[in-house]
Amino acid sequence: MRLRNTRLRTKVTALLLSLAALWSFAAWVTLREGVNLLWVAQLDSSVVGPSEPLLVELQRERRASMIQLGERSPRSRKELQDQRQRADRTKAEFETSARAGIVEWAVDDLGEKRLADMFAKLDDLASIRQAVDAGRVTRIEASAAYADVIDSVYRMYGAMATLDDKTLAGDIRTLMALSKAREILAREDALLAGALAQGRLNAEEHEQFTRTVGAWHIVAEQAASELPDADRAAYDKLIKGRSFTRLHDLETLLARQGSVVETIPFSAEQWKAATEQALTDFNGLVLGAGDRVVERATPVAVGVVVRLALAGGLGLIAVVASIVLSITTARALFAQLQKLRDAAHELSDERLPRVVERIGNGERVDVAVEAPPLQFGTGEIGQVGQAFNTVQETAIRIAAEQAALRQSIRDILISMARRTQGLVQRQLNVLDVMERRETDPVELEDLFRLDHLAVRTRRNAENLIVLSGSSPARTWRRSVPMVDVVRGALAEVEDYTRVSLMPMGDVVLVGRAVGDVVHLLAELIENAVSFSPPYTNVQVSGQLVANGYVVEIEDRGLGMKPEDLAAANERIANPPEFRITGATARLGLYVVSRLAARHQIQVVLKASPYGGTTVVVMLPQELVETGPVQPLEDEPLTSLPIRQTTATATRATATRAPATRQPARPASPQTGLTALPQRTAPPAADSEPAEEAESAAPTPTGFTPSGLPFRVPQANLVPALREEAAPTPPSLIGPPPDEQDDDLRSPEEIRAMMQSLQSGNRRGRSAAEKLIQDHQSGDDA
Template identity: 65%
Template sequence: MRLRNFGVRTKVTALLVSLVALWGFAAWVTLREGVNLVGATTVDSGAVQPSERLLAELQRERRLTLVALGTSGRLPDKMLRDQRARTDATAVELVESATSASVQFAADAPLQRRIDEALKSAEGIRTARKTIDDGRFDRGEAADSYNEVIDSLYRMFESVASLDDKEIARDARTILAVSRSSEYLARADALVAGALAKGGFTPAEHTEFVQLSGFYRISLEQNAAQLPAADAAAYTAWAKSRAVNQLRVLEQRLAQQSDTGVAPVVTSAEWRSATEPARAGLEKLISDGGDRLVDSSVPGAVGVVVRLVLAGGLGLIAVVASIILSITTTRSLLAQLRKLRDAAHDLSDDRLPSVVERIGRGEDVDLAKEAPSLDFGDDEIGQVGQAFNTVQRTAIGVAAEQAELRRSIRDILLSLARRTQGLVHRQLTVLDVMERRETDPEELKELFRLDHLAIRMRRNAENLIVLSGSAPARTWRRSVPMVDVVRGALAEVEDYTRVTLMPMGDVVLIGRAVGDVIHLLAELIENAVSFSPPYTSVQVSGQLVANGYVIEIEDRGLGMKPEDLASANDRIAEPPEFRITGTARLGLYVVSQLARRHDIQVVLKASPYGGTTVVVLLPQELVQLDPTPESQDGDNPERLPRRQTAVATATRPAAAENVRTLKSARPQRATAPSPTGPAPAPEPVPETPSESEQEPVAEFTPSGLPLRVPQANLVPALRDDTPTQPDFEEDDDERSPEEIRAMMGSLQSGTRLGRSQAAKMLDEQPGGEA
């Protein structure tokens, strides 16, 4: 994840943590030298000094052991037993001191491992003693058992000498090398003491003595040159002492004696009188040098600690100040950013939608009031705030322009739709006149096809009106039977012959909802017909339920995916704002707007036959039981809206039914269509007649509809002096038998032609039968 994806608080916290870590590392680097020196002091007092005392006791015990083995007496004698007791006491003191908590804390892993090795080696001396007392070790093997313990102690000393201070570490290594040379002198002393007690050297012992005496002298001279000034002066004084000079003479005399079978040229008393003071002086030199080394390291540690207090303390103060400054700056920065964020959310969530909505309603909007300037100061955040002020003013201005543009587009759509609607109404009037006087079946079929296209054009114009946010002008004053409402919707569908209408029940729809319900059902039925194969049928049924009236439209198409069904139901239940770019589902948008107008519920669901079922629930306040129930096959044309009679009669098998329908529907412009041609749609009736219509109207058609009187709605000044009265010559009762026979013949010819064309269509369809 990139760093820019983290928040400001996280970034500042990471910066502070890095700063603290950097200070801690620098402080530890400064402190480590002092800690190392203090730790070395702790290790020296807790492990090194007790080890040095154990080393001296082991050297004495080794010398007494070799002397006792040389005299061939009973082991151990009193002197050796006392020495062993002192060695054991020193070993116990070393174990207690070296395993203390302070030494364990100060010692690093390698030093702790060397201390453990030394303590374990020291415990093995008890086994070596028992072997020596049993006479199973000679002088050489006995000396080697002590040498191993002493070597483990020196390995521990080497680990202690590794300090960070170069000068102190160098001096510690020099003192350690001088002490190692002293050990070789002690080995030579033990070897000579044992040989003198035995009465002479063996060839191997003589060779080893020569090597040891030469090695310790060379190593002493080399290492003494590296000693500090005070220690070098002490070494010079030791080297010139009488005991050292006497020791050097005795060593030369023993080295020159090549015969091993004769008595030594040096007595035990002479050797002891020279070696003991010489070794004591060298041990004192080493002890004093170690003490001076420890004393010199303490001031260095104190200086380091002082530097740590000065540098680390000042650095800590700087870190604390940085933390405080960062926290306060971050809080101020976050507060300003939070204010800027809240302003952005307020603009995007509240003010912009409110401005767009108000402009859409035609209200005047004061952009200066809707986009007040925000004050964030003069710093960088303030500059961002000023830029945001410009952005929000621009955004609100653009939103206002877009809202005004959308309102203008809706107004244009509404104007075009109204004009188109007016032209379609005039076209339907002309077609109505032409259909009334036409008797040729072929011409009549084409006229009805034009009539049907005009009705669909009217529905498309009404779609534009709905999209513009207005209501179509078609309204009904009286309630209409539900079956006629559905037939009215079928009249606006192109392929209405594929729709099967099931019984709808004796239910009427109140007049104010008839136009919108016809429009809604026409959209849904046409959608079902369009998205199902041409050889399938669409079934429309309806029934009363507890919550109102349900109309189900079921097709036998391919159906829809569950996610598409859910999306379509969401668009119907909660239609989004209409946009010019969203033209893919305009039908759903029109359905949702019409359904919302009357609280109608429209739900799409999967059909068990593989297609889609649309459930339309009309609320109870829109439907009523029909007080004069009639059959649903169109026997009572008085209940059919205008231009619906053709659809009703197109499905009747009996000629007598058609004749009766044509006769009763003549005053409503119901000329019998060809069954294969498109059926006209219902015409709206004005919701409330004017007072003039209520006073001239005195005659009614046989079906009970009032006859309109020309110029009845005009003011008296515009009326013709000789207004035309209703012509009742075309009443069904005045028609001659010849006219009825001609009309019936035309209907029969059209019926035969329609059946023959339907048979041809079935033959052309895949899987059709002749």
Template identity: 60%
Template sequence: MRFRNASVRSKVTALIVSLALLWAFAAWVTLREGINMLWAATINSSVVEPSEPLLVELQRERRLTVASLGSRLRPTGAALRQQRARTDAAHAAFASSISGTAVRFGADDLLEERVAAVESRLTGLKAIRKAIDTGVTQPSQATAPYNAVIDDFYRMYDSVAAFDDKEIAKDGRTLAEMHHSREFLAREDAIMAGVFARDGFTEQEHADFVAATGVFRQTLSEAMSKLPDVDKPHYDAWAKSPAATRLRSMEERLIRHRVGADVLPVSGEDWRKTTEATLADLHTVTVSAGDRLLERITPVAVGVIVRLVLAGGLGLLAVIASIVLSITTTRQLLAQLKKLRDAAHELSDERLPGVVERIGRGEVVDVSREVPDLDFGDDEIGQVGQAFNTVQRTAIGVAAEQAELRRGIRDILLSLARRTQGLVHRQLTVLDVMERQETDPEELKQLFRLDHLAIRMRRNAENLIVLSGSSPARTWRRSVPMVDVVRGALAEVEDYTRVTLMPMGEVVLVGRAVGDVIHLLAELIENAVSFSPPYTNVRVSGQLVANGYVIEIEDQGLGMKPEDLEAANERIADPPEFRISGTARLGLYVVSQLADRHDVKVVLKHSPYGGTTVVVLLPQELVEVDAGPDPADTDATPRLPRRSPTSATAASATATAARPATERPVAQRPVNEGNVRALKVAGPSRPPQQPEPDLPQPIEKGAATEPQPEAPSVFTPGGLPLRVPQANLAAALRDEGPPTTPDLEDDDDERSPEEIRAMMGSLQSGTRLGRTEAARLMEEQSGGDT
């Protein structure tokens, strides 16, 4: 499976290596025959040939030794000493030959072991001779040491490397058996030398003679049956020769001879002449057969050399040519494939995305010019290129359809979002009017809830606008205090009462980023509230840092897995293209788009409380240090969450995210039980000089109404009521000078008639409600007194 997935270069390299290994194997097989032939010739010239004279001399020394012991003469006679000298000379030549370097390299382990055994036996000849000379060795035991040495020679011959040709190897083994059978005839001669010296058999000598004769005839017969046709006539001629015929006759008479008879049936001289002639003729026939075998070996050796040249030389040339051809072909193939790959990457990474993007923007694109066909000829790679051309045309067509579909979906989302945004804006305007005209606290509470739901609906509509790739319509001309920006975000969160707003500092946010930052913070706070237990709070804090302004949103929920946290941060840092599929976390996509629009950094990390902390870093160009409230800044505050009259008891001095930027007149003083009771009595009435508590709305693109100027916030950035100097003093004790609070009556000229009518109607309704409540209280008190 791995090789199937390997590269073309790896596969070609593997093919070349396998071809080279195949050539090496064929060359080695052929070369091995030549090496075997070379080593066989080396072993024959260095081991076999020097050992044959030594073997003959050992056979002669054995015969003379047995003859000397049988005649009861001193074994150290002149003839025996001369023979021993000839044996030692042959031994020295043999030892010098086997000590050469060629024998060590050409001999295998078995041959080296048997050559060492022969040399050890030959070294022990001195001890054998000493035992014979001192009379320790009996005549019947004299042949055994020499037989052991000669047997080691024949075992050494059996270990000589043979040819790979089976017929030649078989013929060689047959000649070796013929040569070995000659040794048994020599043993017969050695036994009879002692017999003739004593002029009679012993029981043991007669048994040994009969055994040696039987072995000679048996081995000779088996060897002659295996002779090749070319050698059989020569051996048949030897077997029918006068010497061989006389030898068989003498052997028969000696075998039938009874031990203890006075006269032997054969004379010693006749036996000696006959055996010497027979041994000599047998050696001559064997050597002739060896020469003929060598002649047959010559063509085999020539064939080995020819095969070696063909497999080694021509095979090597073929391998080299194959390697060169493979390398050049592979380079051309890889070059074409690289061009095809580069063209495919250029199409998929550059051209095709650009064409799809332009089609998605509605441009008319000439596909044939923008994405030309790939031309790589008519070979197999060219056919692949043509198939790729078909694929790319189909892909571009499908991509164009998909881009058109996505653009249509974005247009539908944008259209629906704009319509929804317009309707929600009109709904907020109607709710605003209804809130101003309503006097019943319970009804006013429900209107405030509808107002809050409408604000959240507006955020959802703006989500659709962001998903469609456009910008929401809400914009501000001037900077807005950061605390009001965060409160504006809280106004778009369902469970805003669980959010604790910490001091934000005297910092304002530039108007162009107010709408998007409110939307971004609303999404993050909504996420923190939704994924934390309902009994926990979400804390929002902010402060100036070296790189801008940091807002931290920390919840006490279960937190996120490390891999989910990493994925969310990556999604925010590198916002992907919006697709219809995979919409499980649209909030993160909206946050990433809004953050990318103003270069805002948003990072999620683990909270020490076990939840998640979101760090929002606003760049320096978006924040400014607040120099103080500007009464003329009529569009500087976003719309905040409404408070129903019945929820006034929950308002304390703590700065929660649910606290609006402005409260009703009673909230301008510290909250206590008397104030709360007075608020319940007063109801929703508003004094003529106090404007609608809702802060002015942002500019809505395409909206029919214009922004309405309203009073500035009377709360500190921390959410506490703003203290007005001398507000509770008597008129006579106040200092003369400009008023400390904005003269709201001066702004009446800027109010529309509808607003003035609503304000006066609210004043009258409040007055009537107050008088009614006062009369009811008085009646209750008078009734209680009675």
């Protein structure tokens, strides 16, 4: 009982302390608003107010300087000197007011920095004046120099607008923007005043004038759009008034002139009259809007004082009342909260996780049954329970949406990968046709490189399919020799020439696992080649063991840290769910883990004694077979996973004329003990009957002018029954047979081509097996 009272007392004390802290914070915030308002008022009277006359005098000095640069007469010189004296007096008054000690307390760090920058720019006026007097600057350069000084004043304004009231601070920023628009209009006036004094406007000044006209209109319109309704109406009336209409007419008249205006189509007096009136009216609009902002600021100040009184006096009374109420209601409140806590823990720790897990697995659940809402009445505790029920429903809904989103992403990845697969397969078919047709060794080597790149692209597409939880489309009905499986994996590796293939033994892999094992080995070999120095080789070997068949991939790289090896093995052994937001640095491990789990294959990474990494791939016994190797000739080419092996390397030699130089084909590097023979064309006498049947393919038919095909006698007969037919005139059958595309071959030609491919496959396989047997015989000797 004492323990419960102690905990309750602690909770009540913490509650009261929090209320006292809340009251203190509210009092401080309100007090800070009052202090902030006081500082803003001080800055307005000491900095902003004295700077407004300085801005006007600097704008007038700029105009006089532009006239002096254009006219250079004693009268303009005298006017410039008088204006500089007025500007200096105003500048001295401003600096005296802005450097007062109270200003340092009122400004923050940014305001202090902007104020110091403005003082530095004002000190640069002396050098600007000297350059104007000496004629070392053009009118555009002088205008830019004065604009830099004036802009520092506006930057200082931006740092002074620090009111906490967002509406009032926004009104102040709008007024600053309107004042900025007036400054741009003053630049336009000064630029054209100088040109009128000289009597001409060059191309650069005309371009600057056009940009300035557009700039002040844009800034003014943007600022006016933020004005209150009354000020907006005043702005619209001003813009449509007589002064701005007259100014707009002069601007338009000058803008329509050419890039170089030798004679300005109006006088300096006309321009001065238009701009002075427009600037005066514009300044009146800004000042009027400022007065109305001050009027709106008065209630804000009153509200600050009222909030200070409420937070200080009534807030303290509320804290005392809270103490009394907390003591009287603590026990009952704690009992209800304890019941709610227990029910909420049961729901959040047990029921809700089960529901979310089932939804993530794609199951349909009844939320009302699995996670019933908490019922604690309609009081305060009941409202907390209702809020928790809302959180529960939101969590379940989000879990369902996330599950649907993950499934949609998987579907998108599969769709994109399937499309890529189709395109790559079509590309491979086209490359096959081009390779069969090409006789130049150099061009044939380039085609083989493209073929290799396409095969690697296909593997990348299959990676997306595997990561999405589906299986690639490549399948294999019959068992395949293990050496061909490894060669098929090498065909999908970029730097395959650095891989040494050791004897694999007379072992075959069952057809259902061929495609996935080729993919898995390709990922591991690619990883070994990529993370080892370019001057080293990667060795691939295989052998039968008691539990199945082992393939070892060993590189001579820098290796991996023990903790990295352990993490990689854990990821492969227990593949996590693939998430797009997860780590994507080693997507190959995800692919390997998915493929290995599909066929119960064990993949283990370990340190190599040579300093690199050795990957051990254990294929279970049900995936491998021993005994005579089943020939591959009868398997459809569309499902062949070992695209660039001996069969494809021999295919070109069986269907082309002899060539003196043949490029090395991917997947048949001259490394290791199972190096493939060089591709050399067999003599014509050794060609099999299937190759002769290829040359006897029928001539394709032509078409009549109306689009109907010509009938060619004996065109659809098998080669054995076809009679020797006279050649059809070229005008009927189109281009000669050797110029037609390989995609238009007849079924007889395709069959002859396939027979030629199979015969070449047999010859190449026999030669490779003979080399292996000779090498093994030499080792035994």
